[in-house]
Amino acid sequence: MATTVERPAARGQVEPARRRPPKRSPLAKREDRAGWLFVSPWVLGFLIFTAGPMIASLVLSFTDYQMIQTPRVVGLDNYRELFDDPRVLKSLSNTFVYAAMFVPLGTIFALALAMMLQRVGKAGGFFRTAFYLPEMTPAVAAAAMFLLLLNGQQGLVNKVLGWFGINGPNWTADPNWLKPSLAAVSLWTVGGTVIIYLAALNGVPKQLYEAAELDGAGPVTRFFRITVPMISGALFFTVITHTIASMQMFDQAYTMFYGPQQKATASDESLVYMVYLFQNAFQFFKMGFASAMAWLLFVIIMAITFLQVRIGNRYVYYHGER
Amino acid sequence: MKHLRLPVVLVAGTLVLSACAGVGNKSDSGGSDGQASADSTPSGTLKVMGLGGEDEVGLARMTAFKTAFPGVTVQNNKGDFDAQQFLTAVSSGNPPDAVYMGRNLIGTYAAKGAIQPLDDCIKNSGIDTTQYREAAMNEVKLKDKIYGIPEFYTVSTNLISETALKSAGVPVSDIQTTDWDKLEATAKQLYKAKNGRPARIGYDPKMPDFFPLWAMANGAEIIKPDGSPNLNDPKAVEALQFTIKLINAQGGWSNFKTFRDTFDLFGEKNQFTKDQLAAFPIENWYVNVLRDARANGLKLQSTPFTDRQGQPISTIGGSAWVIPKGAKNPNAACQWAKTLTAKETWLKAAEARMQTVAKDKSFFTGLFTGNKQADEEIKAKYLKPSGDAGFDAAIKNYYDVLDKAKSLNPSAAGAEIDAAWKSAVGKALAGSATPQAALDQAQSEAKTAFDKASQG
Secondary structure, eight states: OOOOOOOOOTTTOOOOOOOOOOOEEEEEEEHHHHHHHHHHHEEEEEEIIIIIHHHHHHHHHTTTOOOOSOOEOOHHHHHHHHHOOHHHHHHHHHEEEEHHHHHHHHHHHHHHHHHHHHHHHHGHHHHHHHHHHHSSSHHHHHHHHHHTTTTTTTOOHHHHHHTTTTTOTTTTTTGGGHHHHHHHHGGGGGGHHHHHHHHHTSSOOOOHHHHHHHOOOHHHHHHIIIIIHHHHHHHHHHHHHHHHHTOOOHHHHIIIIIITTTOOOOOGGGGHHHHHHHHIIIIIHHHHHHHHHHHHHHHHHHHHHHHHHHHHHHHHHHHHGG | GGGHHHHHHHHHHHHHHHHHHHOSSSSSSOTTTOOOOOOOOOOOEEEESOOOOOOHHHHHHHHHHHHHHHHEEEEEEOSSOHHHHHHHHHHOOOOOOOEEEEEEGHHHHHHHTOOOOOHHHHHHHHHOOOGGGGHHHHHHHEEEEEEEEEEEEEEEEEEHHHHHHHHTOOOOOGOOOOHOOOOOOHHOOOOHHEETTEEEEOOOOTTTTTTHHHHHHHTSSSTTTHHHHHHHHHHHHHHHHHHHHHHHTOOOOHHHHHHHHOOOOOSSSSSTTTTSSEEEEEEEHHHHHHHGGGGTTOEEEOOOBOOOTTEEEBEEEEEEOOBBTTTTHHHHHHHHHHTTTTTHHHHHHHHHHHHHHHHOOOOOOOOSSSSSHHHHHHHHHHOOOOOOOOHHHHHHHHHHTTTOBBBBOOTTTHHHHHHHHHHHHHHHTTSSSOHHHHHHHHHHHHHHHHHHTTTT
């Protein structure tokens, strides 16, 4: 264990303690080695498949790289072009709008499902599986299925709305409804979030509810004064991960509007950032520009996450901190 | 942690170097080294990419190659052409040998050096390029070099539901694209709505995909012969304005597209048999699809798609075989492209198709190969009256337009031009921008891309 040798200081003098590196036992060293051995697959995977490409893409973002020829250094040209290309701004704003719809909607929807699951008793296992199963569906298959479900004329969604006298929109053709339809499709995959919320809800002490009930608190008060604060850690985590995932959304938008089956795009209203990045990289051979786009998105995501953390830290309650 | 710093630095450094090496160590020559010499017999493994479906026509031609070159092992990575897969394969220095891609992509890939010029392959293998249709050959050329061996040739004509026309009292001759005002009136007459939404489209101009055809019908080439974009040509703008007007007269874009998305295009209960559509221009492969729908009451009619002077016209589509830069077995790839597109091979494919037709107790709807000699011999040998006058008229219209069809000029910025006009037409259809403004912006974007691509 660590030891510190201190000499008595002379009167009036404060001598800083001199520290010697702790002498580590052979067992501790063996444990260290074993630890590194265990995490080495992850570390190697990270270096090879994440850090390596990230560094490469940063380097490429300062080049004109068309994938076939040798990259040619162009300095900040790609970054300047980001601000000159109207479709970068358009795709970015589309992505923000989509994220602004999906993140709150997904959070509320998942929380509602989790609260329902908490109350179903013995059937909980079945419903947990049922809610999680869509998570296993490939995004492309889900998007193709939703193209049928969301058809304005014959889709099931509008038929159901019709039972309530609601004349549903043309989800996949009306430019005003393209982003809401993408957000609706993304709700299909909130199963994982439901499970996280369910675990968090089960961790809320029952005594708090009993005490609140004795004090005359109604269900709404109990929800906002007990449930939400007590699961705020889980809510905070999922809001951040949903935001990051929303900013990187690709599969659904590509399959529904830009894939091989869609010979022409529906409208620029469905052009999300990652789709435009993909087009630049693999259709227009502008890998350097696409790399710059990726780094712009990285910076934006970092900024949003930083902001969320700063705000979240004021309100989030962690059990372990008490 | 201290003792791990050096290895981490080494690994990271190696990664950066290897990443840079991975993108920069290839030769830029794009030459055609190793392409077939006159007397060479290919051997080894031939890796093929992009050849998706293997119907009897495809299988018969592959068999022809394997019979002719038993020393070659063909590895077909089944699946349609995938730009990402292809580019990463080429970039990593491990490309396939023969790639099947749409001819509209060739200009871009050639300009970027992703595919090799095939002039040596053609010369050394004795490929007679005059056997291919001129418009198809035009699509595989860039700056006087040939980058692909063309196959298949899609052209368009109007297909019509006789049932829909009879119910509205419209004669077949009224389905025409010469007189646009009259076409609009006819479309309105055939259009049916229910609860404010389309119940039958009278005439579907097939926008946005067929924008180049409508521009051509109005006398505009959206890509100039030098490959530069011409998207906001007044004639192209006028064509877009008309098609939007036509769609607005039939429910408006949002309703129109939504309804059209419900069509079971490939099913026996398709839009014609369900009386959801009266007429539309469509490519020749579709008549083969419709054949089975006769059992469900389909009564087909057809008229040619014409320009405004009344001359039948069509844009063309189709694919080509290309050899990527760095292909390991270009000799075999060259022989593959030659064999699969040769007249004799197409005749074998037609024979296989006839066997399927006989088995299905149906009839032959033509085979449009891109090889002029093959088309003519197949037509003469196998195309007989089907007993269905409507189908016969449709098949005849397709054959009649083959020699008149024109390609879009290839361009070094073909992909960007394509994306620009599609985006513009999408915006104009959705009403987000006027046709003029949308095409002006598209022209500006496409021109920037073209100028950059032309500078290399």
